Amino acid sequence: MVKLFVNMMKEEWRVHSTMFGSLSFALFPVMILGIAFMGSFLLPLFRAVVPPGYLAIIIHTIFLLLGIMVGGFGLLGMEVMNRRFGQASLLSYSARSLPISEREIFCTFVVKDTVYYLILWVVPFVAGFAIASPFISVPLSLPLLLLLTLTLAFLTGLALIFFLSTVYSRSKQAFAVLFVIMLMGWAGLYLYTGISTAALFLPLQLFYAFSYATFLAACAVVIIPSAIAVVLFTSEYTDTTKRFKNAIAPLTKKLSFFPYPPLAAKDLIDLFRSGSFIGQTLFSFFIPLGLLWFLLSVLARFIPPGDVLLLFAILTGVIASTMYTWLTMFDTFSSYTCLPVSVPVLLKSKMCSFAVLQVIPATFIVLVSIASGGVAYLVPAFVLCLSVSFYALSVTVWLTGLSPSVLVYDAKVLLLYLVSVGIALLALIALAFVNPYYAIGSVLLFLPAWLLVKASFTKWDMQDQPVF
C-alpha cells in the first residue's frame, strides 16, 4: 500500500513534469505562494471594505470549491475514468495485474490525489500568507490555524464529491434522491431555524473559534463520506459485453450542418457514453455555481443585487469555458494520428461542439436572472456570460491547444491565463458596476477571442502533439 502510494506519487510527478516541463511544473506551488504573499498585503485594504469574517468565508469557500473542482476533475474525470477505459497506461491501471484489490488501488489513488493537491495548492497558499504575516502584523498562529481549516475545507469539498460521485456511479436513482434530500434539508434548515449555511460549514466555524469538538466534527464530515464512498466503490468491469447500435452513421447525418460532422458525432457519443454529460454538468457546473451563488449572496450586503447577478454571470462564463475540457477529456490526439485530420481541424470541430454546449450556461443564466428577480438585467447578464465564456475558451485554446488540463499544473501557462482572463474580467466588472447596460459591450471580447483562435491554429499546427 505504502509502496503503491509512493509509486503513484512518482508517476503523477513524472506524468505532469514530462507533460509540462519539470521547471514550469515545480514553479507552480512557488507561484501560488507568491500570489498569496502579495495578496496578504492587500488584506488591510480588504478589511476596510469587507468585515474580516466575510473574508474568511470567501477564502474557505474558495478552498471548498477547489476541493470540489479537483474532485470532479480528478475522480470523475481523467483518471478514474481512464481506469475504466482499459487503455490508460497509468500505474493505477496497470496495477490491476498486481495482487492488490481494486478497492485498495482506488483508496491509494484518492489519498495520492489529496496529498498531491494539498502540496500543490493549499500548503503554498498558507505559506505565502505566513511569510507575509509579520509585515501585516498578523500573529503567526493565524496562518497555522488557516493551514488546518483550509485543509479541512479542501478535504470537505473532495470528500463531498467523492461521496456523491460514488453514489452516482452505483445508482443514479439513489443519487437523485440523496441530492434532493440534501438540498431540501439545507433549505429547510435555513427556512425554519434560520441557521445560516456558514454555520454548517465546520472548517469555517473552526477558524472563527477553535474547539476540539468542532475539530472532531469537521474531521467526521471528511472521514464519514469518504469511508462510505470506499465501501460503496465498485470497479465497473462487469458490463463489458454491453453492445451498442451504430450511432455514428445517423448522428453524422443529423449533424451535417457542422463543419466536420463525423468529428462532432464522435464528441457527442463520447459525452454521453462516458457519462460525462450528466456527470460533468452536475459536478463541474451546477455544484460549483451553486457554491458561487452562496458566496456572492454574502457579498449582496455590500453591493446592489443587480451587480451580484452580473458578477455571477461573469463567473458562470468562466466556469462555462471549462466545458472545453469535457470535450477533450476522452479524446487525446492519439486517436487521430493515423487519420488525415489536422490539429486546426480538430480544434475547430471541438469549438463548434463547445458552442453547442453553451446552451447550458445560456439557459442557466436566463433562469437565474428570472428567479433572482433580475429580469431587467437579463440581456446584459446573458451577453456577459457568453462573451466571457468564449473569450476564456479562446485563451485556453491558445495556451493549451488540445490539452487544457495543462492549466492546472503549468505555472507559466496558468499565470498567462490568469492575467489574460483576469484583466478582461476586471474591466467587465468595472463596466458593469458603472452601468449594467454597458456590460453588453462585452460582445467586443469576441474580437480578441477570434484573433486568439486564429493564432492558435497556426501555433498548434506547428507543434508536435503530446501523446499520453
Next chain:
Amino acid sequence: MSLMEMKQGVIEAQGLVKQFGDVIAVNNISLSIRQGELFGLLGPNGSGKTTMIKLLTGQLRPTAGSATVLGLDVKKDPVGVRERVGIIPEQETPPSFLTATEYLDFVGEVRHIPDVLKKADWWFDYLDFNDKRDVLCKDLSRGTRQKLMFTQAFIHKPTLALIDEPLINFDPIMQRKVKDYLTEYVRCGNTIFISTHILEIAEEICSGFAILHKGTLLHTGTVAELKERDQHLDDFFLSLVEKGTHG
C-alpha cells in the same frame, strides 16, 4: 502511381533528425524505398523505429532533414500524406467510447470511403472478430483492438501502409493470416513499411531491411542478399549492434 513517384521511390528520407530535449531519437537517417517492397525497419527497443514512422507520417515534425512519401513532402502536407497511406501506430488507440463498427464508420466518414460498412464486413470475417463489432473499443482485448487497427489501416486500400510492430498482440494463427495478407498486398504492387524488433518476422516476409541502433542507421540491404551469403539475420543484426555499441 505517377512516373515521378516510381523513379523517386515511394518513401524518400533525406538526413532526418528528431531530437527530444537532449535525446536524439533519430539521427541523420536517409532512406529510399521503392514501390512493391515490404520493407522492415529493425532495431532493439528505443532505437528510434517508432519515431521514424511518426516522422514519415507527419505525426512529428523533424528537427532537421526532409522526407517525401508518395511524392508529398511530409513537412508541408502531413494531412495529405495521411490521407493516402494507411497507418497502424505502435499502441492500438481506437476511441474508447465507439464500438468497432462505429470506429470503422467514423474512419470511413473522415476518409470519405464509399460503402465503408460493407468493406468492414469483409474484415470482420477475415480477421474473425464478427462477434465483437458492437462492443465498445475500451472493452475489447488488445488483440481485437489490434485487429481493428489493422482493418482501419487497410480499409481504404492505400498503396502504402506503415505499420509499427505489426504482430505484437496477435496469436500464432492471426500472425500467419496477417503475414499472408501483407505478402499478398505487396505482390499486388503496393508497398509496406514495417518496424519490428522481432527478427524472424523480417526474415520471413521482408524484401528489404534497415537496421537502426540508437537512432543511427547501421545497415540497409535485402534479405535475399543475406540468404545468398547464408547468413542469419539475427547473427548479422547482433554483430552490427555489437559493433555499434563498441565502435
